[in-house]
Amino acid sequence: MNHMQDAELAALAQAGDRESFGELVARYAAPARRLARAILGDPDDADDAAQDAFLSALKHLGRFDPERPFGPWLMRIVANAAGDRRRRRRVREADPLTPGLAIREAGPDVETDRQRFREALQEALAALPERQRVAVVLFDVEGYSHREVGEVLNIPEGTARSDVFHARRALREALADWKEWRERS
């Protein structure tokens, strides 16, 4: 099962082979959950969205083109599922990734410092527009190309490239501020 291509697994899963679908889920669980979390912030909501996306993908496997890579196709479904959930949730509660959580006081040790860094990164990520957030995660974390990022976001490759660029710059600037603050403390 491990040696099989995504397209083969997708075909088998569509034909009713649960094991093949399970293998696809195992392969893409981590990136799907990360992408959903980048959009939603809350881990539980992200898992719910990722699950919705996998089930939606299963229902629509007939629309997957086996000549093209499975990952971007699935990530697009994940991004849509997470985006829908975020829009529904917007009126319900505050986003856990809302800026303002980080950089409170200096920690006494490395672990605390690491935690503060994570909070700063989280805050900077949350401050990005959703599309830039998705773009930088897909490109720098998941290793997709600009073209594939564009496919996931349904935008031209050049726009995807621009989104990655602006996201990186914003993250760097925010983290530089964090570094400056930490050195003063």
Added chain:
Amino acid sequence: MEGKKLMSHPSPFNHQPDTELGEALQALLTADGEDRFVRTVVAAADRVYGEAAPAQTLTVLIQWARPGLVAAMLLIALGAFSLGIWVGRTGAVAEATLGDPLVPNTDQPSVPALMAGDEAPDWDVVLAAAWGR
């Protein structure tokens, strides 16, 4: 340190994946419980497969129905044709063998009929009638 390492590679112009930023984001976004998540999704997928099963069965039946109906009609037609031939043949035989034994052959008068006349019959005719039976 994670933060210092990240700050050492600040160019956003690089068109290659930024591994340092990528690793930091990955650590931030990766959640525990991946195995549990996979099990949950696969279990939920069983419901999807369950919903799809009747539709798939119906689809298979519909797909089968057309050639099946055609084949059934051909079989019925062939059967009817064969039955017709058989009935035709057996009917002809029956007609030949089940002729009414009480109806005399008009070409050959029976021996009793010849003997019932007022005059003595011609013995050649009687012998011929008897021989013909």
